[in-house]
Amino acid sequence: MNEQEFxxxxxxxxxxxxxxxxxDDTSVVKVGDSYQLITKDILIEDVHFRLEDCTLxxxxxxxxxxxxxxxxxxGGTPQYFYLGLGFPKNIPGENLTxxxxxxxxxxxxxxxxxxxxxYSSSEKMFISITLIGTASNPIYRSGAQTNDLIGITGVTGExxxxxxxxxxxxxxxxxxxxxxxxxxxxEKGKILSQYAHSMIDISDGVLLDLNRVLxxxxxxxxxxxxxxPVTPAMKEICRSNQWNEYxxxxxxxxxxxxxxxxxxxxxxxxxxxxPAFEYYLIGEITDSPGTLxxxxxxxxxxxxxxxxxxxxxxxxxGKKLLIGED
Amino acid sequence: MNEQEFxxxxxxxxxxxxxxxxxDDTSVVKVGDSYQLITKDILIEDVHFRLEDCTLxxxxxxxxxxxxxxxxxxGGTPQYFYLGLGFPKNIPGENLTxxxxxxxxxxxxxxxxxxxxxYSSSEKMFISITLIGTASNPIYRSGAQTNDLIGITGVTGExxxxxxxxxxxxxxxxxxxxxxxxxxxxEKGKILSQYAHSMIDISDGVLLDLNRVLxxxxxxxxxxxxxxPVTPAMKEICRSNQWNEYxxxxxxxxxxxxxxxxxxxxxxxxxxxxPAFEYYLIGEITDSPGTLxxxxxxxxxxxxxxxxxxxxxxxxxGKKLLIGED
Numbered sequence: 292m293n294e295q296e297f298x299x300x301x302x303x304x305x306x307x308x309x310x311x312x313x314x315d316d317t318s319v320v321k322v323g324d325s326y327q328l329i330t331k332d333i334l335i336e337d338v339h340f341r342l343e344d345c346t347l348x349x350x351x352x353x354x355x356x357x358x359x360x361x362x363x364x365x366g367g368t369p370q371y372f373y374l375g376l377g378f379p380k381n382i383p384g385e386n387l388t389x390x391x392x393x394x395x396x397x398x399x400x401x402x403x404x405x406x407x408x409x410y411s412s413s414e415k416m417f418i419s420i421t422l423i424g425t426a427s428n429p430i431y432r433s434g435a436q437t438n439d440l441i442g443i444t445g446v447t448g449e450x451x452x453x454x455x456x457x458x459x460x461x462x463x464x465x466x467x468x469x470x471x472x473x474x475x476x477x478e479k480g481k482i483l484s485q486y487a488h489s490m491i492d493i494s495d496g497v498l499l500d501l502n503r504v505l506x507x508x509x510x511x512x513x514x515x516x517x518x519x520p521v522t523p524a525m526k527e528i529c530r531s532n533q534w535n536e537y538x539x540x541x542x543x544x545x546x547x548x549x550x551x552x553x554x555x556x557x558x559x560x561x562x563x564x565x566p567a568f569e570y571y572l573i574g575e576i577t578d579s580p581g582t583l584x585x586x587x588x589x590x591x592x593x594x595x596x597x598x599x600x601x602x603x604x605x606x607x608x609g610k611k612l613l614i615g616e617d
Numbered sequence: 618m619n620e621q622e623f624x625x626x627x628x629x630x631x632x633x634x635x636x637x638x639x640x641d642d643t644s645v646v647k648v649g650d651s652y653q654l655i656t657k658d659i660l661i662e663d664v665h666f667r668l669e670d671c672t673l674x675x676x677x678x679x680x681x682x683x684x685x686x687x688x689x690x691x692g693g694t695p696q697y698f699y700l701g702l703g704f705p706k707n708i709p710g711e712n713l714t715x716x717x718x719x720x721x722x723x724x725x726x727x728x729x730x731x732x733x734x735x736y737s738s739s740e741k742m743f744i745s746i747t748l749i750g751t752a753s754n755p756i757y758r759s760g761a762q763t764n765d766l767i768g769i770t771g772v773t774g775e776x777x778x779x780x781x782x783x784x785x786x787x788x789x790x791x792x793x794x795x796x797x798x799x800x801x802x803x804e805k806g807k808i809l810s811q812y813a814h815s816m817i818d819i820s821d822g823v824l825l826d827l828n829r830v831l832x833x834x835x836x837x838x839x840x841x842x843x844x845x846p847v848t849p850a851m852k853e854i855c856r857s858n859q860w861n862e863y864x865x866x867x868x869x870x871x872x873x874x875x876x877x878x879x880x881x882x883x884x885x886x887x888x889x890x891x892p893a894f895e896y897y898l899i900g901e902i903t904d905s906p907g908t909l910x911x912x913x914x915x916x917x918x919x920x921x922x923x924x925x926x927x928x929x930x931x932x933x934x935g936k937k938l939l940i941g942e943d
Contacts, residue, residue, distance in 0.1 A: 292710070297736070304721060305731035309697055318699075318733040323649050331699040331747060333735045338703075371635055373644075373657040375701070375745040377664075384618070395630060405631035407644040409659045409745075410623070419701040419735075419745035421657060 295506065311431070314507065316364040316492060319429050328424040330361035336379075336415040344457050347386050349471050350418070351393025352400075356473035357494065358422035359401050360547040363477045364492035366484020367426035371406040374420055377413030401477065426484065430551070434489040435508035439552035439576040442487075444479050445569070446520045447497050448536075451543025452528055465524070469546075476549050482568060486561040487551040496542040497573075500550055502583060508552075511579035516541075516587035518573045537592055541585065552576050621832065637757070640833065642690040642818060645755050654750040656687035662705075662741040670783050673712050675797050676744070677719025678726075682799035683820065684748035685727050686873040689803045690818035692810020693752035697732040700746055703739030727803065752810065756877070760815035761834035765878035765902040768813075770805050771895070772846045773823050774862075777869025778854055791850070795872075802875050808894060812887040813877040822868040823899075826876055828909060834878075837905035842867075842913035844899045863918055867911065878902050 292300065301313050310320035317328040334340060334354045345353070355372070362369040374394070378387060398404060403422070453470025461467065475492070483490060489508060493500045497519070505512055521540055529536040553561065561568065585592045618626065627639050636646035643654040660666060660680045671679070681698070688695040700720070704713060724730060729748070779796025787793065801818070809816060815834060819826045823845070831838055847866055855862040879887065887894065911918045 301717075301731065304717065305724065307697065307730050307732055309730065309732070312697075312730070312732045313734075320732075329699060329733065329747075329749075331701050331734050331745075333701040333703065333737055333745060335703055335737055335739045338737055338739055371633065371638075373655060373747055375657050375659040375747075377659065377661055377743060391627075391630065398631065404633050404635065404638070405627065406633055406635070406638045406646075407655065408639075408657050411659055411661055411664055413661045413664055413743070414741055415739070417703060417739070417743060419657075419659060421655075421699055421701075421747035423655075 315432050316361040317367070317424070319365065319426075324427075326367075326426050326429050328362050328365050328367045328426055328429065329421065330358055330424075331419065331421045332358050332361065333417060333419045335417045342416065345471055347390040348393035348396070351390045352397050353471065353473050354418040354420055355394065355397035355401065355403070355422075356475050357547065358420045359403070359477060360473065360475035360492045360494070362422060362424035363475045363480035364490055364549060365424070365426055365429045365431075366480045366487075366490065367424040367429060368481065369401055369403045369422055369424040369477065371404040372420050372422040373406055374408035374418070376408065376410050376419075377415070377417040378410065379414060379416055380412050382416070401475070428484050430484050430487050430490040431507070432489055432491050432504045433507035434487075435504050435510050435552040435576045436488050436554065437510060437576055437578040439488055439554055440558055440572045441501065441512060441514070441574040441576060442551050442553060442570045442572050443493065443497065443519070443548050444476050445546070445548040446522060446525075447493055447541075447546045447548055448521070448525055448539035448543040450545040451539050452525060452534070454545070455532070455534065466528070473545070473547050475547055479568070479570075480549055482561070482565055483549060483551050486557040487553045490549055490551040493544070493546050493548050493550050495544045497550065498541050498583065498585070499544075504550065504552065505581070505583060508576070509580045511577040511582035512574055512584070513577055514574035514583070514585040516585060516592060518571060520571050537587075641758050642687040643693070643750070645691070645752075650753075652693075652752050652755050654688050654691050654693045654752055654755065655747065656684055656750075657745065657747045658684050658687065659743060659745045661743045668742065671797055673716040674719035674722065677716045678723050679797065679799050680744040680746055681720065681723035681727065681729070681748075682801050683873065684746045685729070685803060686799065686801035686818045686820070688748060688750035689801045689806035690816055690875060691750070691752055691755045691757075692806045692813075692816065693750040693755060694807065695727055695729045695748055695750040695803065697730040698746050698748040699732055700734035700744070702734065702736050702745075703741070703743040704736065705740060705742055706738050708742070727801070754810050756810050756813050756816040757833070758815055758817050758830045759833035761830050761836050761878040761902050762814050762880065763836060763902055763904040765814055765880055766884055766898045767827065767838060767840070767900040767902060768877050768879060768884075768896045768898050769819065769823065769845070769874050770802050771872070771874040772848060772851075773819055773867075773872045773874055774847070774851055774865035774869040776871040777865050778851060778860070780871070781858070781860065792854070799871070799873050801873055805894070805896075806875055808887070808891055809875060809877050812883040813879045816875055816877040819870075819872050819874050819876050821870045823876065824867050824909065824911070825870075830876065830878065831907070831909060834902075835906045837903040837908035838900055838910070839903055840900035840909070840911040842911060842918060844897060846897050863913075867918075
């Protein structure tokens with residue numbers, strides 16, 4: 292069972308009648324005049340992080356940030372959270388305090404509050420956060436419409452480069468900082484919720500997350516790589532390490548920028564009302580469900596060049612995906 | 618830092634302004650005309666359960682049940698939940714299906730729904746559930762009043778005996794079944810919410826959980842052991858194994874009965890309106906904060922006879938606790 296089949300299995304087996312349940316960045320339940328958003332993300336030692344790579348303060352902040360990002364991706368405002376913490380006995384008690392200091396910093400930074408939770412010793416550390424938010428007009432993955440423009444709110448691939456450097460035992464620097472310090476796009480998400488048809492945060496890479504939008508919306512897409520921002524520093528570090536730039540930019544995860552689709556008219560309205568709003572239009576939505584074409588200056592990018600085994604990638608993002616297959 | 622100091626630290630460090638946050642069975646936030654209850658409990662392999670002791674279906678049901686019990690302890694109705702699951706790669710995929718079948722059974726049993734969550738592989742299995750519920754009149758731990766009667770809704774100690782048997786490698790039987798199959802007292806909780814001053818579920822033993830009520834309410838208590846139900850089968854298994862009966866009944870956890878305090882007048886009203894309601898009045902609330910006296914037929918029960926080291930027990934339940942010290 293791949294991820295998509297698993298989600299389908301869950302949706303079929305566990306119908307949700309209070310609102311929108313499984314299958315987006317958050318669940319959505321109408322409460323009074325607005326909508327309550329709830330998201331849950333788990334982070335596990337040696338699966339999602341290594342303790343030697345970050346301080347516990349950084350880890351606390353990141354575990355909050357990835358949840359805040361899910362609320363942002365619906366165009367919502369985060370409010371309060373529940374923390375489930377498994378903490379190894381061999382970590383000294385002072386470090387637990389550092390972890391909670393990171394939580395405090397996160398509370399101030401995103402104006403959120405700790406509302407409850409549970410604590411236990413465990414062999415490996417894990418962090419399970421349930422974050423509650425609110426939105427007056429939540430934006431789903433499923434709203435993409437044919438001929439929508441596809442936008443992203445910033446550079447992708449920097450976090451993936453940071454992770455590659457960490458695995459080379461480099462401990463500091465710009466890219467590692469990008470990997471460790473997630474800056475969820477709360478304000479941009481709120482602005483976009485007034486204009487966008489669909490939205491998602493880029494946690495697993497542009498292609499995987501765009502594909503989630505396409506699957507939910509029953510659409511296809513055409514991406515123009517030359518429109519995707521790649522900084523000179525990224526180009527240089529990829530060249531000097533012989534890393535595949537396409538792979539970093541299109542398939543690298545954990546940048547937590549927003550990906551959205553928007554009609555041409557609404558795009559103009561967005562620009563007029565928010566002249567300082569930074570984003571990049573990288574492609575458009577097509578009427579061919581399951582077809583994702585990625586071109587770089589009119590030349591299709593080959594799937595294998597993204598570092599994915601063809602079948603594996605199909606397995607991972609869905610059965611009918613084509614990326615510039617020629 | 619003991620548990621109580623830890624909770625105090627969290628309450629001080631993380632003020633909560635949306636309603637009632639840390640320090641009860643659930644958080645409580647006013648939503649429209651009623652209150653939203655949210656609770657989060659984590660279960661970790663080899664900390665809270667051993668995979669060899671239960672099927673994954675039983676484990677799924679129990680992990681839901683302990684959360685449902687928290688909602689019951691506020692007098693609420695459980696509605697929907699978020700599941701964070703860490704699942705070891707070496708467990709076959711069919712077993713994952715068994716786990717979700719248990720979740721399905723739980724959904725039917727308690728009329729709740731799965732609303733979302735997160736999934737990851739992990740070395741040890743863990744289950745992190747956030748359950749949402751609603752209550753029109755939530756009952757807190759902090760409401761106990763002097764001269765209140767103390768009630769429990771059923772027999773305690775059976776689960777602890779079941780756990781002792783599991784550790785003796787006995788696999789089946791009445792007590793083990795009680796340990797594995799938690800039956801939260803949702804209906805009783807709802808009825809009690811109309812009469813009780815304070816309420817908690819007994820997850821960590823009568824004494825520890827009563828002490829949480831006393832701390833929150835700034836009261837003391839006097840317990841009469843002879844009023845606490847102990848079945849002939851419990852007496853016999855304790856006798857034949859030379860287990861301390863007091864310890865099983867008063868300090869054994871995971872029975873998930875409700876403990877409540879109620880005025881004499883309200884107790885009569887409860888009885889009159891619900892003649893079939895089964896519960897036991899086991900003591901009364903006193904005006905001596907931090908003093909918990911437990912007597913068996915006028916003879917104080919000694920702390921050490923409960924299997925606790927004196928200092929350890931003080932550490933665990935609070936500094937001023939006295940249990941029949943003579």
